[in-house]
Amino acid sequence: MNTLRLKPEEVDQAAQFIKAGKLVAFPTETVYGLGADATNEEAVKQVYAAKGRPSDNPLIVTVSGPDQVAQYAAGITPKVQALFDNFWPGPLTIILPIKPNALPSAVTGGLRTAAFRNPADKLTREIISRAGVPIVGPSANTSGKPSPTTADHVLHDMDGKIAAVLDDGQTKVGVESTIVDMSVVPPVILRPGAISAHDLEPIIGKVLNDSHKVKANEIPKAPGMKYKHYAPNAQVIIVRDPADFAKAIAWAEEKAPVGLLATDAVLEKQNTVRFKSQYSLGNDVESATHRLFAGLRYFDLNPEIKIILAQGFTPDGLGLAYMNRLEKAAGLQYFD
Template identity: 65%
Template sequence: METKRYTVKQIAAAAADIKQGELIAFPTETVYGLGADATNPEAVKKVYAAKGRPSDNPLIVHVASVETVARYAATLSPKFKQLVETFWPGSLTIILPLKPNALASVVTGGLKTAAFRMPDNQVTLDLIQAAGVPLVGPSANTSGKPSPTTADHVLHDLNGKIAGVLDDGPTGIGLESTVIDLSVATPVILRPGVVTQEAIERVIGPIMADHHQVGASEIPKAPGMKYKHYAPNAQVYIIDQPAQFNEAIQWATEQNVPFGVMAVDDILTNQTTVRFKDQFSLGDSVVSASRHLFDGLRYFDLNPEVKIILVQGFTMVGVGVAYMNRLEKSAGQKHFQ
């Protein structure tokens, strides 16, 4: 199969592929998603096959209107409506109880709930409307690898496996959406993102956070809770404090293997002797670091000689919670000591 690169002027052609049961990667403000008709079980099965994704890992359903959610969800609570009014379109995914048999089990992972999101990207909203159906949309990458933030990243992993990618340039946020579960008595954040717990609580009151790793026999309610995620080929080590970088670089040098460094500009420019194989700038703050984290991990994947990547950690406050959630998974929880 030849994977086509569609421009933003070719939305109709991309939508036609989706109507035919094909897979189209689409842009969002977070990462690129791998789109298929959420009402077509055979098309959805192709998503799992293309990604190599475990079949019990549920998919997020992307919509262009709240009316579409109402078609499938059993109830739309006042808290749902408050969140939608505040954060949609945007980087918040909401898990809701479903009407009986509203969506195929291949979409829900066999659960009686489903996750819904309205992305803040007009190109993809237009694609959904043109296709006339909601789209499943896990990250458009090989399962377990860093999520794609450009069309080139998508093609690196899935070229020849999907019908096309709708190219709208680099994504603006770079980390997947926050996932909140409204199907339980007290809402729970299952995956942190740039929509923070504090921001949500200002709208609907107290909520909980649950970022635990799901056990082998448990079905996850949201992506990223059970399986290996975001891992490049090289081993990532988290550097918790900027003052540790000199010691970490010395240690990595002594390993006698090529290594790389990902950090903010101040840290990179303060390394007077370049003793590492390569470097990647995370910008000037945790916000820019979040935007470029996956891009940096993929940058080093293009250089298979690199065996170690030293990556700057940030305090787990605000967007730092989401950044560290992804970074710790990419590192397998390994911190430089």
């Protein structure tokens, strides 16, 4: 199979592929997703196969708007409607009870809930509108690897496995959407993202945070809760304090070739001639979150690097989303 790189004006071709039961990677404001007709179980199974994704890891249902959610979900309460009104389209995924037999079990993992997302990217909403069906939307990468933030990243993992990728350039947020479970009281954030509990609580009241790793015999309600995620080939080691980078470098160099993933302020203090394998996270946590996955993928293109020393941030606000992804990429390995 030759994977096509479609231009934005070829959105109708992308929709035709979806209608035909084929796979198309699509842009969102967060990361690129891997789309298939969410009502077509055979097409959905192809998504699992292309990604190498465990079958008990449910998929997000990407919709053109709230009206489409109502065809499949129950429990659209005033609070849920308030989330639609205030945060959609945007980087918020909402878990809701679903109507009996509304979606294939391959989408839900056999659960009675499903996660719905209405992305800000107009091209993706246009694909869904033209296809006439919602699409599943896991990240368009090999399962366990860093999520793709460009079409090139998608093709690195998916070339020859999917029909096409619709190229709309670099994503803006850089980490996946916040997932909030509205099927429970009080609501619970299962995956942090650009929208925090602080943003949600003025709209819907008390919101809990729970990003625990589920047990082996438990089906996760949201992606990213059970299996290893975001990991490059090299071992990632998190450096809590930027002042510790010099010690961390000296320690790591005794073991293997080292790459640095840090802000410009940290990189400038290191020997930049010696450390050619480095990737800038910019100046702050916002730019770091935007560049994190691209940085992890950069080191996969430098296979001589065996250890990545990555800068940590305080886990609050956007830093909570950044550290959630970085800790999973590192397997909770810190330099201490």
